[in-house]
Amino acid sequence: MRAHPMVGDSLIAVTLALFDLLLLVGDAVEDEPPLPAWYVTLPLGIAIVTPLVFRRKYPLTAAYLVLLVGVPHSVLKLGVASFLGGAIMVYTVVVYAGRRRGALYLVATFVVSGVQLMLDTPNDLPAEALMLGLTLAFCWVLGEFVGARRAYHAEVEARLHLLETERDQATRLAVGEERGRIARELHDVVAHAVSVMVVQADGASYAIRSNPELAERAVRTISETGREALAELRRLLDVLRNDHAQGEPRVPQPGADSLAELADRVRAAGVPVRLDLEGSLTGLPAGVSLGVYRIVQESLTNTLKHAGRGARAEVRIRQDGEVVDVEVTDDGGGRSPALIPATGPMPGGNGLIGMRERAHVFGGSLEVGPRPGGGWRVHATLPVRLAP
Numbered sequence: 005m006r007a008h009p010m011v012g013d014s015l016i017a018v019t020l021a022l023f024d025l026l027l028l029v030g031d032a033v034e035d036e037p038p039l040p041a042w043y044v045t046l047p048l049g050i051a052i053v054t055p056l057v058f059r060r061k062y063p064l065t066a067a068y069l070v071l072l073v074g075v076p077h078s079v080l081k082l083g084v085a086s087f088l089g090g091a092i093m094v095y096t097v098v099v100y101a102g103r104r105r106g107a108l109y110l111v112a113t114f115v116v117s118g119v120q121l122m123l124d125t126p127n128d129l130p131a132e133a134l135m136l137g138l139t140l141a142f143c144w145v146l147g148e149f150v151g152a153r154r155a156y157h158a159e160v161e162a163r164l165h166l167l168e169t170e171r172d173q174a175t176r177l178a179v180g181e182e183r184g185r186i187a188r189e190l191h192d193v194v195a196h197a198v199s200v201m202v203v204q205a206d207g208a209s210y211a212i213r214s215n216p217e218l219a220e221r222a223v224r225t226i227s228e229t230g231r232e233a234l235a236e237l238r239r240l241l242d243v244l245r246n247d248h249a250q251g252e253p254r255v256p257q258p259g260a261d262s263l264a265e266l267a268d269r270v271r272a273a274g275v276p277v278r279l280d281l282e283g284s285l286t287g288l289p290a291g292v293s294l295g296v297y298r299i300v301q302e303s304l305t306n307t308l309k310h311a312g313r314g315a316r317a318e319v320r321i322r323q324d325g326e327v328v329d330v331e332v333t334d335d336g337g338g339r340s341p342a343l344i345p346a347t348g349p350m351p352g353g354n355g356l357i358g359m360r361e362r363a364h365v366f367g368g369s370l371e372v373g374p375r376p377g378g379g380w381r382v383h384a385t386l387p388v389r390l391a392p
Contacts, residue, residue, distance in 0.1 A: 009060050016092070017053040024049055024083025040080055052077045052085045056092065063100040067093035067109055071116060078120050090117065091143045098147030099154065110144060175357065182358035186365060190291055194233050201226045201233070236291045259293035260285040260321070263300060267319065270304045275334075276316045277304065283323035292386050295362050296321065296330055299370075302359050303332035303382040311336030311380065326388045335379040359384070 028045065051073045055066035070093050074086030090113050098106035114136070121132045208222035258266075267277040285293065300319055307317045315336035322329045356372055359382070363370040368386040375381045 010057060013057050013059060017056040020056070020083075020085045020088060021049055021053045024085045027083045040082075044080070045082055048073065048077050048080070048082055049085070052082075052089055056089060059093065059096045060100060063093075063096050064105060064109075067097050067101075071109075071113060075116065075120070078117075078124075087117070087139075091139050094140055094143040095147040095150075098144060099151040103148070103151070106144065106147060110140060114140060178357045179361060182361050185358075186362060190236050194236050198233060201229050204229070232289050236289070258297045259290065260288055260296045261293070262297055263319070263321070266297070266301055266304065270308065270317070275304070275308055275311070278316070278318045280318065280320045282321070285321065285323060285328070288323075288328065288388060292328065292366055292388065295366055295368075295386055296328060296384075298362055299330055299359050299382065299384050300332055302356075306356075306380070306382075307332075307334040307336075315379075323388065328386045328388055330382075330384040330386070332382045333375060333379060335375075 052070065055069040055073075059066040070086070070089045074090055077083070077086040094106065094110050094113060097109045117136050118133060121129055121136065204222040204226045208219040208226070211222070212219040263279060263281070267279045270277045285296070288296070300321075304317055304319070307315060311317075311334045315334050317332065317334045320329075320331045359372070360370050363384050363386065366386050368384060371381075371383045373381060
């Protein structure tokens, strides 16, 4: 009925027509009272049930057609389709056209049917009127109930759509804001690299004759710094979408060598942090070093906000060949063992979105999710060397 409403309404119309036909056949066998000619009964029988097929699409038109055709159909006593069709239409108008129009149609149906009862069965008028009133009242109440449910579901769907739209907009704004922040940080990295290159070039120009070995080391430093800056600049162009925060003061950006200070600040805030560093992190590119710091910073911030009292955190950072592996865990909050890949939709707020964007900017990956037995885990991998 929901997938193909006209098919269901057609079945209702055919059922009423067949029921009237059976009644007419029974009256014809008894020959009492005499039936009108077939060219009268057939058009009226078809006309009384046809509007039922279109009652959902054109509720008012179909309803008043049933009321109009029902008068001769009932006067000629051609069956019960006029009575049942009118009751169905009361329900239909209330559900699909509204309470006010339903009330008007209910009054019109009751008046027309009441007049017919007064003319046809004046002796049984109280009982017939009571049955008519109860039937129409039942159809009205049923229509009110179904109409209220339809309105409720429509309101819920509208609110869900609005919430989804707002969530998508908030996510896009968060991604744009985080990308702008990353772009500003990468700008500082590139500016630092260019400054180093200028200083080294000036030094090489002074030492090229007096100390060729020193000049050679300076040129080599310029080459390495320039390659790193070029790679950072390409990442900058990937994430930069709009101009953000022009005129903000520039400050030195932290890196992996600042993780000990970060851990001390979190310990001072009340969360014991164990910092486990494997391998030397001093040779990381500035952008990657900054990415490691920001991911650890956001993870520990989430531990402070969400893990609860008594939670402990552990930070493990390991450089394995050309990859830096970052893992931050705590023992509070999470319960499910399932990990959430960074490529799919991620729960949480803008911080998790920022970590995912930061990992992807440098060609890495990120997994965030609850740990088995409780707690939360953030696992990121970042390449040590950026592709030129």
